Amino acid sequence: MRKLLLSLVLLVLCTSLSARSLGYGVGFYGQNVEAEPARASSGAEFSLVYKPFLLPFLNPSLQVKNAVGTEMGGEWVAPYWEVGVSVDLIRIIDHPFNFLAHNIIAYTPSVSVAYQYDPRRNLSLASVGFSPFKLSQKDFWYEFFSPFLTYDLGSGELDSWGVNLVRYTFFFK
Amino acid sequence: MRKSVVLLSLLLFLTLPAFAGYFDLALTLGTNVHMFEKDLDPSRMKLAWGASVGLTDDWEFDVQVDTQLVPTFFGSSSISLVAQKALLGQRSTGSSTAGVGINTLVGAGVMISPYTSEGTLGISHLLLTLTPLTVGSPVTGKRERLFALTLAYNLSNQKFALLFDLVKYDFYAIGTYRDYR
Numbered sequence: 001m002r003k004l005l006l007s008l009v010l011l012v013l014c015t016s017l018s019a020r021s022l023g024y025g026v027g028f029y030g031q032n033v034e035a036e037p038a039r040a041s042s043g044a045e046f047s048l049v050y051k052p053f054l055l056p057f058l059n060p061s062l063q064v065k066n067a068v069g070t071e072m073g074g075e076w077v078a079p080y081w082e083v084g085v086s087v088d089l090i091r092i093i094d095h096p097f098n099f100l101a102h103n104i105i106a107y108t109p110s111v112s113v114a115y116q117y118d119p120r121r122n123l124s125l126a127s128v129g130f131s132p133f134k135l136s137q138k139d140f141w142y143e144f145f146s147p148f149l150t151y152d153l154g155s156g157e158l159d160s161w162g163v164n165l166v167r168y169t170f171f172f173k
Numbered sequence: 174m175r176k177s178v179v180l181l182s183l184l185l186f187l188t189l190p191a192f193a194g195y196f197d198l199a200l201t202l203g204t205n206v207h208m209f210e211k212d213l214d215p216s217r218m219k220l221a222w223g224a225s226v227g228l229t230d231d232w233e234f235d236v237q238v239d240t241q242l243v244p245t246f247f248g249s250s251s252i253s254l255v256a257q258k259a260l261l262g263q264r265s266t267g268s269s270t271a272g273v274g275i276n277t278l279v280g281a282g283v284m285i286s287p288y289t290s291e292g293t294l295g296i297s298h299l300l301l302t303l304t305p306l307t308v309g310s311p312v313t314g315k316r317e318r319l320f321a322l323t324l325a326y327n328l329s330n331q332k333f334a335l336l337f338d339l340v341k342y343d344f345y346a347i348g349t350y351r352d353y354r
Contacts, residue, residue: 030243042243069217072217100342102309165218
């Protein structure tokens with residue numbers, strides 16, 4: 001039974017129903033660590049995305065992210081690695097944000113939940129994010145002003161907050 | 174008296190293009206980073222917002238407010254006033270013809286901010302700016318300005334800083350193809 005389930009999962013992953021399902025992204029992130037303001041950082045966030053479907057509602061995608069930037073003191077750091085799931089809540093064409101793009105584009109606001117690891121502090125975190133201005137084409141995602149919060153998995157307390165001011169994801173396969 | 178003269182001159186300067194036929198107006202949104210002045214501005218990330226006003230077919234005037242998002246959400250702000258010239262051709266044709274879609278901007282201006290040795294609000298920096306790549310134009314209704322680098326000379330401590338705008342979007346409300354139909 002377990003083998004059958006695994007085979008089905010692999011089959012779904014291998015035969016994606018979306019035209020282009022594998023993508024990479026780059027964004028501009030900023031993050032503030034609540035208890036340690038000196039660890040506030042900003043820089044580039046790189047991501048790999050797997051989007052097997054193209055559903056009009058609750059369209060899921062798997063995401064792996066790594067951020068590289070500088071802290072308040074100017075030191076180069078990798079403040080987080082992240083593995084998680086993002087879900088596009090809806091997919092609509094007739095929306096008020098078409099003026100943002102040169103072509104007609106779908107509006108797909110999304111929420112995300114992820115496991116985040118901060119190698120600077122050897123800390124495991126849970127991350128929740130919201131992308132209210134996410135626009136999608138067949139092979140591109142454009143995201144603007146996407147905030148996120150992270151919680152310490154040990155204590156459950158808010159650890160940090162941040163924003164991805166822009167993020168561009170290109171689906172190549 | 175001096176303030177009134179400067180304000181009047183600025184208003185006159187801004188109304189001139191209305192008679193030249195090239196006037197366009199855009200709302201600007203984008204990113205900004207203020208580097209090498211962490212003692213005066215500890216921001217790690219800023220939101221750039223403002224307006225871009227077309228003065229002639231190859232000159233524009235940009236008002237850009239840079240508001241801190243990290244580490245303080247909607248913290249301190251600065252205002253940059255910059256006149257810029259398009260180097261690769263007309264930025265607007267003043268007609269329904271799209272014209273040059275890719276351009277480079279170079280310009281100069283001032284920054285008004287509290288980022289001075291005394292911490293007082295005023296003209297704090299002289300600016301020299303280069304935007305190596307713009308895509309789009311007022312006539313098409315949208316424009317992206319990419320990788321803008323601005324050298325900022327701080328008048329209070331005579332030191333240089335750098336501003337970097339990864340991307341800025343101009344959304345034109347006036348001066349697009351719709352106005353020339």
